[in-house]
Amino acid sequence: MTVRVQTEDFDVGFEINQLRKARKDIGAVVSFMGLVRDLNDGDAVSQLTLEHYPGMTEKSLASIINQAKARWSITDALIVHRVGTLQPSDQIVLVLVSGAHRGEAFAACEFMMDYLKTEAPFWKKEVTQLGERWVEAKLTDDDARGRWVK
Amino acid sequence: MTVRVQTEDFDVGFEINQLRKARKDIGAVVSFMGLVRDLNDGDAVSQLTLEHYPGMTEKSLASIINQAKARWSITDALIVHRVGTLQPSDQIVLVLVSGAHRGEAFAACEFMMDYLKTEAPFWKKEVTQLGERWVEAKLTDDDARGRWVK
Amino acid sequence: MKIKLFYFARLKEALKYSTEDLDLPDEPLTVLKLKAHLAKRGDVWGQMLMGKLKVRAAINHELVDDNAAINNGDEVAFFPPVTGG
């Protein structure tokens, strides 16, 4: 299990190879990458700044991986999340899951993103033509998380 | 949309960058990679050979992408599938989906894998200590595909 | 009516045919009728095409079921359930 919060960019190909290492019991790797879009709520976005809660962030991401591991049979998982100032098309977040079978890897990866979106202490502030504004949390993200509640 | 059937290996990081190009309207990239496991149905696997139906294979994969595009709002998609002889831990298949939002990208990627597993004309033959044998189709793959039938 | 036939995977190995050209009487033909016709070639043909094994068929690269009509010039393929990915 790997959790990182960093200002630097990441390389998805490298991270997948690290996660797989030389293991021969992995049949499936699912990855999710989130990127800065140049449009949000109908306005052009020229810049995005990500703030977080150091200390809690890392614990929150580790807890999300542990919940996924408790729920699905997966081999390993990684979350990398960037903070600081980003531009449109920049990479924000990477969630990787490896496992023997695809169904569990897909479910675990989507679960992790839905929990990250609603529980991990990150906040986005974006710059548009109208000036700076904090991004509003979306009800659809709460709905997405709600699907996983048993 | 890209569809390739090849004996050569592929590089997931390179393929993701190609799919994204310089686009700034992509918020999510979901990838699935399938790998050769060293164990199948309880037996150690030392080698895997993939046969396919040239001509039909490419059409089948393109049709799977088109069905996903008709059903979800996604930006682009790619399927690369290897054929020929592979070893444990080798990469077999890559399915990539880019889109504005994660929910649709996740659904489209999993849909494409479930359809590929049940409709694309590939057949696996594996070498175990017991000799060569054709891999049997799994009922769980039919079930997985069935979930998407409206 | 002339059709082109392909066999894949387990069927190809068992029948020892990869592809063949067939010339059949000009009568309405379905996938099931073609399987029954080929099954008459002998034991292994019957076992492979009309036995317990699941066989899938494609006409001109499209998956079809047993009732699908086969026409002059069609490319017909028989193979086991697919196992790629």
Place this chain on the structure above:
Amino acid sequence: MKIKLFYFARLKEALKYSTEDLDLPDEPLTVLKLKAHLAKRGDVWGQMLMGKLKVRAAINHELVDDNAAINNGDEVAFFPPVTGG
């Protein structure tokens, strides 16, 4: 009872506080009571902590609800719903 407070994002900007140490009477304290206590500091505090905005709280890095108990030495954080990913 001594606690450490953190504010993030919109709250940090509006309250002009990032962190502070508070010394409070040794009485049972909950998240809701702490918010009400801070809200008395003035308009912007009341608006931010007890107004229409959704505020989430964490005690010692765990998300909690309004009824959660706060103890001596705890680290308490207030912030808007999260928007990462």
